[in-house]
Amino acid sequence: MRIATLLSGGKDSLYATYISLQYGWDVLYGVAIKPKKLSWMFHTENIHLINHIAKNVGLPLIEKETDANKEDELDDLKSALKNLAIEGIVSGAIASEYQRTRIEKICHDLGIKSFTPLWHKEQGMLLKEMIEAGFRMVIVAVAAEGLGEEWLGREINKDCFDELLRIHKKYGINISGEGGEYETFVIDCPLYKKRIEIKKATKIWEKGRGYLKIEKIL
Amino acid sequence: MRIATLLSGGKDSLYATYISLQYGWDVLYGVAIKPKKLSWMFHTENIHLINHIAKNVGLPLIEKETDANKEDELDDLKSALKNLAIEGIVSGAIASEYQRTRIEKICHDLGIKSFTPLWHKEQGMLLKEMIEAGFRMVIVAVAAEGLGEEWLGREINKDCFDELLRIHKKYGINISGEGGEYETFVIDCPLYKKRIEIKKATKIWEKGRGYLKIEKIL
Numbered sequence: 001m002r003i004a005t006l007l008s009g010g011k012d013s014l015y016a017t018y019i020s021l022q023y024g025w026d027v028l029y030g031v032a033i034k035p036k037k038l039s040w041m042f043h044t045e046n047i048h049l050i051n052h053i054a055k056n057v058g059l060p061l062i063e064k065e066t067d068a069n070k071e072d073e074l075d076d077l078k079s080a081l082k083n084l085a086i087e088g089i090v091s092g093a094i095a096s097e098y099q100r101t102r103i104e105k106i107c108h109d110l111g112i113k114s115f116t117p118l119w120h121k122e123q124g125m126l127l128k129e130m131i132e133a134g135f136r137m138v139i140v141a142v143a144a145e146g147l148g149e150e151w152l153g154r155e156i157n158k159d160c161f162d163e164l165l166r167i168h169k170k171y172g173i174n175i176s177g178e179g180g181e182y183e184t185f186v187i188d189c190p191l192y193k194k195r196i197e198i199k200k201a202t203k204i205w206e207k208g209r210g211y212l213k214i215e216k217i218l
Numbered sequence: 219m220r221i222a223t224l225l226s227g228g229k230d231s232l233y234a235t236y237i238s239l240q241y242g243w244d245v246l247y248g249v250a251i252k253p254k255k256l257s258w259m260f261h262t263e264n265i266h267l268i269n270h271i272a273k274n275v276g277l278p279l280i281e282k283e284t285d286a287n288k289e290d291e292l293d294d295l296k297s298a299l300k301n302l303a304i305e306g307i308v309s310g311a312i313a314s315e316y317q318r319t320r321i322e323k324i325c326h327d328l329g330i331k332s333f334t335p336l337w338h339k340e341q342g343m344l345l346k347e348m349i350e351a352g353f354r355m356v357i358v359a360v361a362a363e364g365l366g367e368e369w370l371g372r373e374i375n376k377d378c379f380d381e382l383l384r385i386h387k388k389y390g391i392n393i394s395g396e397g398g399e400y401e402t403f404v405i406d407c408p409l410y411k412k413r414i415e416i417k418k419a420t421k422i423w424e425k426g427r428g429y430l431k432i433e434k435i436l
Contacts, residue, residue: 115338120306
């Protein structure tokens with residue numbers, strides 16, 4: 001199965017890629033859609049680092065900018081995929097029907113398959129599985145009650161997992177951030193040739209939501 | 219995720235069930251469709267033992283007989299599912315578009331999800347994974363060049379895997395039997411409370427295809 005994988009630099013897209021390799025698939029390309037503003041479909045935080053990540057994973061990167069208007073961004077994804085010699089694409093969708101059905105529509109039009117290996121896995125179990133598989137993930141955006149400024153830049157290790165579990169129980173957030181409660185950036189995982197070190201980052205905080213802009217990595 | 223799982227007693231349906239539990243899903247029911255003749259959709263070999271298997275796994279079994287005419291059998295599956303308090307169903311489809319798209323259509327009509335955790339996994343890798351997970355599978359039907367009468371009743375262990383690999387290379391059969399080259403019956407796996415012992419079985423052979431009818435188990 002010759003596939004491309006939708007990459008954002010966040011945990012879900014990289015973990016879905018990792019699972020795909022364990023399925024015995026040939027992952028031929030990373031595909032990154034770079035939204036110019038907040039998008040319904042695509043992860044925006046630190047997407048400027050995606051070239052570095054694709055290189056670190058050893059995947060040729062197909063990139064496409066998008067204005068991120070609701071329908072245009074789907075056309076942009078479609079045009080990024082249409083000339084690739086692939087049989088399917090993999091995405092890290094966990095629970096969003098919006099993401100999944102739209103990706104399926106594009107795949108249907110292109111005559112390829114859509115694979116979502118994380119789809120509806122129990123989210124706490126999934127996050128734990130990632131930690132145990134050697135994924136090191138830093139929180140780079142928060143937008144939920146219970147997740148204040150102090151969460152920006154924090155690594156999701158076992159201690160952090162326990163705290164997320166408490167916040168999940170208190171406020172009802174999805175423990176793996178699937179509802180947009182938080183976004184991540186993977187600094188290390190079994191796919192990487194080299195661990196990423198964040199050398200400079202700035203916290204941007206406004207009205208209950210925040211973003212960690214990573215400015216320099218090594 | 220509250221789900222039912224399509225059970226046949228063959229390796230793919232049981233392995234898909236096993237994976238579902240690892241995803242953290244609540245597997246509430248087994249569903250068995252019992253075709254009165256060879257079916258496009260459903261496994262027929264030794265389906266009379268499915269009650270024993272469901273009990274061995276500890277799942278309440280929803281059973282439905284079908285005349286196995288092409289459209290009726292889909293209606294029969296739909297009616298078996300429609301009153302269950304579930305959010306989705308799991309099936310062991312690996313490569314059959316016919317199976318997968320028809321199950322998806324039924325799920326769409328019922329407003330539930332269709333999960334196919336084995337879908338397009340590399341078949342040799344998948345079969346090896348099953349053996350390593352402790353699945354003991356006996357070949358109960360063969361219908362392919364290179365698979366003669368001597369294959370009926372044989373257990374797929376590591377030696378057998380190597381032979382299947384040779385036959386795969388020589389004749390191009392799918393190594394996990396996905397094209398109907400062979401069918402299996404699981405005598406042990408991590409889901410079973412008790413290993414199944416085949417006490418009496420009869421080989422039925424005609425014109426290049428054969429079937430092992432299991433008559434007594436313990």
